[in-house]
Amino acid sequence: MPPAEKTLDEILTLAAAHFKVPREKLSPDDDFFKALGIDSLQALDLLTKLENHFHVELPDYELQGVADFRTLAGKIQARL
Amino acid sequence: MKQYQGQTLSWELKDRVIEMALHREPLNEIGSQTLEELEKFVAVLEALSHDAHALIVYSTLKGGFSAGADLRQLYGWIQEFGQSEVARHAREYLQRIHAVMNALDAAPLTTIAAIHGVTFGGGFELALTCDLMIADKLARFCFPELRLGLIPSFGGIPRLKRDVGNAVVRDLLLTGRSFNTTKAQQIGLVSQVVGEGEALRAARATASQMAKFDRTTTRWAKKFIKPIPLDELRQEIDIFCELLPQPAVQAGLKKFVENTSAQPYLP
Numbered sequence: 001m002p003p004a005e006k007t008l009d010e011i012l013t014l015a016a017a018h019f020k021v022p023r024e025k026l027s028p029d030d031d032f033f034k035a036l037g038i039d040s041l042q043a044l045d046l047l048t049k050l051e052n053h054f055h056v057e058l059p060d061y062e063l064q065g066v067a068d069f070r071t072l073a074g075k076i077q078a079r080l
Numbered sequence: 081m082k083q084y085q086g087q088t089l090s091w092e093l094k095d096r097v098i099e100m101a102l103h104r105e106p107l108n109e110i111g112s113q114t115l116e117e118l119e120k121f122v123a124v125l126e127a128l129s130h131d132a133h134a135l136i137v138y139s140t141l142k143g144g145f146s147a148g149a150d151l152r153q154l155y156g157w158i159q160e161f162g163q164s165e166v167a168r169h170a171r172e173y174l175q176r177i178h179a180v181m182n183a184l185d186a187a188p189l190t191t192i193a194a195i196h197g198v199t200f201g202g203g204f205e206l207a208l209t210c211d212l213m214i215a216d217k218l219a220r221f222c223f224p225e226l227r228l229g230l231i232p233s234f235g236g237i238p239r240l241k242r243d244v245g246n247a248v249v250r251d252l253l254l255t256g257r258s259f260n261t262t263k264a265q266q267i268g269l270v271s272q273v274v275g276e277g278e279a280l281r282a283a284r285a286t287a288s289q290m291a292k293f294d295r296t297t298t299r300w301a302k303k304f305i306k307p308i309p310l311d312e313l314r315q316e317i318d319i320f321c322e323l324l325p326q327p328a329v330q331a332g333l334k335k336f337v338e339n340t341s342a343q344p345y346l347p
Contacts, residue, residue, distance in 0.1 A: 044258070049218070061255065067107070
Protein backbone atom coordinates (compact mmCIF):
# COMPACT_ATOMS: atom_id res chain seq x y z
CA MET A 1 0.00 0.00 0.00
CA PRO A 2 1.47 3.45 -0.94
CA PRO A 3 2.38 5.59 2.11
CA ALA A 4 -0.42 8.13 1.54
CA GLU A 5 -3.04 5.37 1.29
CA LYS A 6 -1.64 3.71 4.40
CA THR A 7 -1.91 7.00 6.32
CA LEU A 8 -5.49 7.45 5.16
CA ASP A 9 -6.37 3.92 6.15
CA GLU A 10 -4.87 4.37 9.61
CA ILE A 11 -6.82 7.61 10.11
CA LEU A 12 -10.09 5.92 9.18
CA THR A 13 -9.37 2.96 11.45
CA LEU A 14 -8.35 5.16 14.36
CA ALA A 15 -11.34 7.51 13.98
CA ALA A 16 -13.75 4.59 13.72
CA ALA A 17 -12.37 2.97 16.86
CA HIS A 18 -12.24 6.18 18.91
CA PHE A 19 -15.75 7.33 18.05
CA LYS A 20 -17.20 3.83 17.88
CA VAL A 21 -18.35 4.04 14.29
CA PRO A 22 -18.16 0.94 12.04
CA ARG A 23 -15.02 1.26 9.92
CA GLU A 24 -16.86 0.19 6.76
CA LYS A 25 -19.21 3.17 7.07
CA LEU A 26 -16.34 5.66 6.66
CA SER A 27 -15.08 6.78 3.25
CA PRO A 28 -12.01 8.90 2.46
CA ASP A 29 -14.03 11.81 1.10
CA ASP A 30 -16.56 11.90 3.94
CA ASP A 31 -16.98 15.06 5.97
CA PHE A 32 -15.61 13.70 9.24
CA PHE A 33 -17.81 15.95 11.37
CA LYS A 34 -20.88 14.38 9.80
CA ALA A 35 -19.57 10.85 9.30
CA LEU A 36 -18.39 10.58 12.91
CA GLY A 37 -21.18 12.73 14.35
CA ILE A 38 -18.69 14.89 16.25
CA ASP A 39 -18.56 18.48 17.43
CA SER A 40 -15.59 20.84 17.63
CA LEU A 41 -14.40 19.51 20.99
CA GLN A 42 -14.41 15.95 19.73
CA ALA A 43 -12.58 17.14 16.61
CA LEU A 44 -9.82 18.39 18.93
CA ASP A 45 -9.74 14.92 20.51
CA LEU A 46 -9.34 13.44 17.04
CA LEU A 47 -6.55 15.88 16.24
CA THR A 48 -4.72 14.94 19.44
CA LYS A 49 -5.24 11.23 18.82
CA LEU A 50 -3.80 11.58 15.32
CA GLU A 51 -0.80 13.59 16.54
CA ASN A 52 -0.08 10.95 19.18
CA HIS A 53 -0.51 8.09 16.71
CA PHE A 54 1.64 9.52 13.92
CA HIS A 55 4.08 11.36 16.24
CA VAL A 56 3.58 14.65 14.39
CA GLU A 57 2.46 18.15 15.28
CA LEU A 58 -0.50 19.48 13.33
CA PRO A 59 -0.90 23.22 13.82
CA ASP A 60 -4.64 23.74 13.87
CA TYR A 61 -4.42 26.72 11.50
CA GLU A 62 -3.31 24.26 8.82
CA LEU A 63 -6.53 22.34 9.35
CA GLN A 64 -8.80 25.33 8.97
CA GLY A 65 -11.52 24.37 6.51
CA VAL A 66 -10.37 20.74 6.36
CA ALA A 67 -13.30 18.42 6.95
CA ASP A 68 -12.64 15.28 4.88
CA PHE A 69 -10.37 12.38 5.76
CA ARG A 70 -8.41 12.45 2.50
CA THR A 71 -7.29 16.07 2.87
CA LEU A 72 -6.52 15.44 6.53
CA ALA A 73 -4.35 12.48 5.52
CA GLY A 74 -2.48 14.72 3.08
CA LYS A 75 -1.73 17.22 5.85
CA ILE A 76 -0.40 14.45 8.07
CA GLN A 77 1.58 12.83 5.27
CA ALA A 78 3.33 16.15 4.65
CA ARG A 79 4.67 16.07 8.20
CA LEU A 80 5.82 12.46 8.36
CA MET B 81 -14.99 25.37 56.88
CA LYS B 82 -13.92 22.08 55.33
CA GLN B 83 -15.96 22.13 52.17
CA TYR B 84 -17.83 24.41 49.82
CA GLN B 85 -20.40 23.76 47.14
CA GLY B 86 -20.71 26.59 44.63
CA GLN B 87 -22.34 27.15 41.27
CA THR B 88 -19.12 27.07 39.28
CA LEU B 89 -16.75 25.21 41.57
CA SER B 90 -16.69 23.17 44.75
CA TRP B 91 -13.93 22.14 47.07
CA GLU B 92 -13.35 19.78 49.96
CA LEU B 93 -10.56 19.27 52.46
CA LYS B 94 -10.00 15.56 52.97
CA ASP B 95 -6.98 13.62 54.18
CA ARG B 96 -4.89 16.82 54.25
CA VAL B 97 -5.53 17.54 50.56
CA ILE B 98 -7.92 20.16 49.21
CA GLU B 99 -9.59 19.10 45.99
CA MET B 100 -11.17 21.87 43.97
CA ALA B 101 -13.58 20.73 41.25
CA LEU B 102 -14.51 23.09 38.43
CA HIS B 103 -18.00 22.39 37.10
CA ARG B 104 -19.48 25.33 35.28
CA GLU B 105 -21.18 24.24 32.05
CA PRO B 106 -20.45 24.24 29.21
CA LEU B 107 -16.67 24.22 29.74
CA ASN B 108 -15.69 26.12 32.87
CA GLU B 109 -15.68 29.53 31.22
CA ILE B 110 -14.26 31.89 33.85
CA GLY B 111 -16.58 34.83 34.46
CA SER B 112 -17.83 36.89 37.39
CA GLN B 113 -19.44 33.99 39.24
CA THR B 114 -16.30 31.86 39.03
CA LEU B 115 -14.24 34.83 40.16
CA GLU B 116 -16.45 35.39 43.23
CA GLU B 117 -16.18 31.74 44.19
CA LEU B 118 -12.42 31.74 43.70
CA GLU B 119 -12.22 34.85 45.89
CA LYS B 120 -14.15 33.05 48.62
CA PHE B 121 -11.71 30.16 48.38
CA VAL B 122 -8.63 32.37 48.49
CA ALA B 123 -10.02 34.14 51.57
CA VAL B 124 -9.92 30.88 53.55
CA LEU B 125 -6.83 29.38 51.93
CA GLU B 126 -4.37 30.42 54.63
CA ALA B 127 -6.59 28.93 57.33
CA LEU B 128 -7.13 25.76 55.30
CA SER B 129 -3.41 25.37 54.76
CA HIS B 130 -2.93 24.60 58.46
CA ASP B 131 -4.74 21.32 57.83
CA ALA B 132 -3.64 20.66 54.26
CA HIS B 133 -0.38 20.21 52.41
CA ALA B 134 -1.67 20.14 48.84
CA LEU B 135 -4.35 21.57 46.58
CA ILE B 136 -5.55 19.73 43.48
CA VAL B 137 -7.54 21.67 40.87
CA TYR B 138 -9.47 19.62 38.31
CA SER B 139 -12.58 19.69 36.15
CA THR B 140 -15.55 17.37 36.40
CA LEU B 141 -16.64 18.25 32.86
CA LYS B 142 -15.98 15.79 30.05
CA GLY B 143 -14.80 18.45 27.58
CA GLY B 144 -11.78 19.48 29.57
CA PHE B 145 -10.21 21.66 32.24
CA SER B 146 -11.48 25.04 31.03
CA ALA B 147 -12.17 26.83 27.76
CA GLY B 148 -10.91 30.10 29.29
CA ALA B 149 -12.40 33.47 30.05
CA ASP B 150 -16.11 34.02 29.57
CA LEU B 151 -15.91 35.86 26.25
CA ARG B 152 -19.68 36.30 26.04
CA GLN B 153 -19.51 38.28 29.27
CA LEU B 154 -16.64 40.36 27.91
CA TYR B 155 -18.56 41.07 24.73
CA GLY B 156 -21.59 41.99 26.85
CA TRP B 157 -19.49 44.55 28.74
CA ILE B 158 -18.51 46.26 25.50
CA GLN B 159 -22.19 46.48 24.59
CA GLU B 160 -23.16 47.68 28.07
CA PHE B 161 -20.37 50.13 28.87
CA GLY B 162 -19.34 51.24 25.39
CA GLN B 163 -15.81 51.48 24.07
CA SER B 164 -14.94 54.48 26.22
CA GLU B 165 -15.84 52.89 29.57
CA VAL B 166 -15.20 49.19 29.02
CA ALA B 167 -11.46 49.43 29.73
CA ARG B 168 -12.08 50.93 33.19
CA HIS B 169 -14.56 48.18 34.02
CA ALA B 170 -12.23 45.49 32.66
CA ARG B 171 -9.31 46.86 34.68
CA GLU B 172 -11.24 46.53 37.95
CA TYR B 173 -12.25 43.00 37.02
CA LEU B 174 -8.71 42.00 35.99
CA GLN B 175 -7.23 43.39 39.19
CA ARG B 176 -9.56 41.08 41.11
CA ILE B 177 -8.66 38.13 38.86
CA HIS B 178 -4.96 38.84 39.27
CA ALA B 179 -5.32 39.02 43.05
CA VAL B 180 -6.87 35.55 43.02
CA MET B 181 -4.32 34.11 40.57
CA ASN B 182 -1.43 35.59 42.57
CA ALA B 183 -2.82 34.13 45.78
CA LEU B 184 -3.12 30.69 44.16
CA ASP B 185 0.38 31.06 42.69
CA ALA B 186 1.80 31.83 46.14
CA ALA B 187 -0.47 29.38 47.99
CA PRO B 188 1.14 28.12 51.21
CA LEU B 189 0.81 24.53 50.04
CA THR B 190 1.75 22.59 46.93
CA THR B 191 -0.71 23.04 44.09
CA ILE B 192 -1.39 20.59 41.28
CA ALA B 193 -3.53 21.09 38.17
CA ALA B 194 -4.97 17.74 37.07
CA ILE B 195 -5.73 18.36 33.42
CA HIS B 196 -7.70 16.72 30.65
CA GLY B 197 -9.18 17.97 27.40
CA VAL B 198 -9.46 21.62 26.46
CA THR B 199 -7.19 23.89 28.53
CA PHE B 200 -7.42 27.19 26.72
CA GLY B 201 -6.84 30.86 27.51
CA GLY B 202 -7.91 31.72 31.05
CA GLY B 203 -8.13 28.03 31.92
CA PHE B 204 -4.52 27.57 30.84
CA GLU B 205 -3.65 30.66 32.91
CA LEU B 206 -5.31 29.13 35.97
CA ALA B 207 -3.28 25.94 35.43
CA LEU B 208 -0.10 28.03 35.12
CA THR B 209 -0.56 29.30 38.68
CA CYS B 210 -0.17 25.74 39.93
CA ASP B 211 3.16 24.28 41.00
CA LEU B 212 2.70 21.16 38.88
CA MET B 213 0.62 20.23 35.87
CA ILE B 214 -0.35 16.62 35.44
CA ALA B 215 -2.14 16.05 32.15
CA ASP B 216 -3.69 13.15 30.32
CA LYS B 217 -2.79 12.29 26.73
CA LEU B 218 -5.84 13.97 25.23
CA ALA B 219 -5.33 17.35 26.90
CA ARG B 220 -4.92 20.31 24.58
CA PHE B 221 -3.47 23.71 25.44
CA CYS B 222 -3.83 27.04 23.68
CA PHE B 223 -3.59 30.79 24.04
CA PRO B 224 -6.09 31.89 21.37
CA GLU B 225 -6.37 35.52 22.49
CA LEU B 226 -4.46 37.10 19.59
CA ARG B 227 -7.14 35.75 17.24
CA LEU B 228 -9.47 38.18 18.98
CA GLY B 229 -7.08 41.10 18.87
CA LEU B 230 -6.20 40.72 22.56
CA ILE B 231 -3.48 39.28 24.74
CA PRO B 232 -4.04 36.83 27.61
CA SER B 233 -5.06 38.83 30.66
CA PHE B 234 -5.21 36.48 33.65
CA GLY B 235 -1.43 36.47 34.06
CA GLY B 236 -0.69 34.04 31.24
CA ILE B 237 2.23 35.70 29.51
CA PRO B 238 4.35 36.51 32.58
CA ARG B 239 3.76 33.04 34.02
CA LEU B 240 4.49 31.33 30.70
CA LYS B 241 7.69 33.40 30.42
CA ARG B 242 8.62 32.33 33.94
CA ASP B 243 8.27 28.66 33.06
CA VAL B 244 9.46 28.24 29.45
CA GLY B 245 11.83 29.85 26.95
CA ASN B 246 10.91 33.05 25.17
CA ALA B 247 10.94 31.40 21.71
CA VAL B 248 8.26 29.01 22.92
CA VAL B 249 6.22 31.90 24.33
CA ARG B 250 6.38 33.68 20.98
CA ASP B 251 5.39 30.55 19.08
CA LEU B 252 2.37 29.84 21.27
CA LEU B 253 1.14 33.42 21.50
CA LEU B 254 1.85 34.69 18.01
CA THR B 255 0.42 31.65 16.22
CA GLY B 256 -2.42 31.05 18.66
CA ARG B 257 -2.10 27.37 17.84
CA SER B 258 -3.15 24.61 20.17
CA PHE B 259 -0.77 21.87 21.20
CA ASN B 260 -1.00 18.50 22.91
CA THR B 261 0.31 17.09 26.16
CA THR B 262 3.40 15.57 24.58
CA LYS B 263 4.43 19.01 23.33
CA ALA B 264 3.53 20.57 26.68
CA GLN B 265 5.83 18.13 28.41
CA GLN B 266 8.61 18.67 25.86
CA ILE B 267 8.62 22.41 26.51
CA GLY B 268 8.60 21.90 30.26
CA LEU B 269 5.06 22.84 31.22
CA VAL B 270 3.61 19.47 32.07
CA SER B 271 5.48 17.41 34.62
CA GLN B 272 3.61 14.12 34.21
CA VAL B 273 1.77 12.66 31.22
CA VAL B 274 -0.79 10.01 32.08
CA GLY B 275 -3.36 7.90 30.23
CA GLU B 276 -6.79 9.18 29.33
CA GLY B 277 -8.85 9.96 32.43
CA GLU B 278 -5.95 9.29 34.83
CA ALA B 279 -4.85 12.84 35.70
CA LEU B 280 -6.79 13.14 38.96
CA ARG B 281 -5.62 9.74 40.18
CA ALA B 282 -2.00 10.66 39.41
CA ALA B 283 -2.44 14.04 41.12
CA ARG B 284 -3.74 12.33 44.26
CA ALA B 285 -0.76 9.96 44.27
CA THR B 286 1.61 12.92 43.86
CA ALA B 287 -0.10 14.81 46.68
CA SER B 288 0.37 11.78 48.94
CA GLN B 289 4.10 11.82 48.24
CA MET B 290 4.28 15.52 49.12
CA ALA B 291 2.70 14.82 52.51
CA LYS B 292 5.98 13.19 53.56
CA PHE B 293 7.93 16.45 53.31
CA ASP B 294 8.41 19.10 55.97
CA ARG B 295 5.89 21.88 55.40
CA THR B 296 8.18 24.77 56.28
CA THR B 297 10.89 23.52 53.93
CA THR B 298 8.38 23.12 51.13
CA ARG B 299 7.14 26.69 51.62
CA TRP B 300 10.67 28.09 51.51
CA ALA B 301 11.56 26.01 48.46
CA LYS B 302 8.46 27.22 46.65
CA LYS B 303 9.17 30.85 47.45
CA PHE B 304 12.70 30.44 46.13
CA ILE B 305 11.89 28.61 42.87
CA LYS B 306 8.59 30.24 41.94
CA PRO B 307 8.80 34.03 42.16
CA ILE B 308 5.71 35.94 41.07
CA PRO B 309 6.48 38.36 38.19
CA LEU B 310 4.45 41.23 39.65
CA ASP B 311 5.75 44.04 37.40
CA GLU B 312 4.99 42.11 34.22
CA LEU B 313 1.59 41.12 35.55
CA ARG B 314 0.71 44.79 36.02
CA GLN B 315 1.96 45.56 32.50
CA GLU B 316 -0.23 42.80 31.13
CA ILE B 317 -3.35 44.47 32.55
CA ASP B 318 -2.26 47.82 31.09
CA ILE B 319 -1.75 46.37 27.60
CA PHE B 320 -5.02 44.43 27.69
CA CYS B 321 -6.96 47.54 28.71
CA GLU B 322 -5.26 49.51 25.96
CA LEU B 323 -6.31 46.94 23.37
CA LEU B 324 -9.83 46.19 24.58
CA PRO B 325 -11.60 49.29 23.21
CA GLN B 326 -10.15 48.76 19.72
CA PRO B 327 -12.75 48.09 16.99
CA ALA B 328 -10.86 44.95 15.93
CA VAL B 329 -11.49 43.41 19.35
CA GLN B 330 -15.18 44.13 19.21
CA ALA B 331 -15.30 42.58 15.74
CA GLY B 332 -13.35 39.53 16.92
CA LEU B 333 -15.54 38.99 19.95
CA LYS B 334 -18.70 39.49 17.92
CA LYS B 335 -17.50 36.87 15.43
CA PHE B 336 -16.76 34.44 18.25
CA VAL B 337 -20.04 35.00 20.10
CA GLU B 338 -22.10 34.68 16.93
CA ASN B 339 -20.12 31.74 15.57
CA THR B 340 -22.40 28.83 14.79
CA SER B 341 -19.88 26.79 12.81
CA ALA B 342 -18.91 23.32 13.84
CA GLN B 343 -15.41 24.42 14.87
CA PRO B 344 -15.70 27.35 17.30
CA TYR B 345 -12.73 26.13 19.34
CA LEU B 346 -10.46 26.00 16.30
CA PRO B 347 -8.86 29.13 14.82
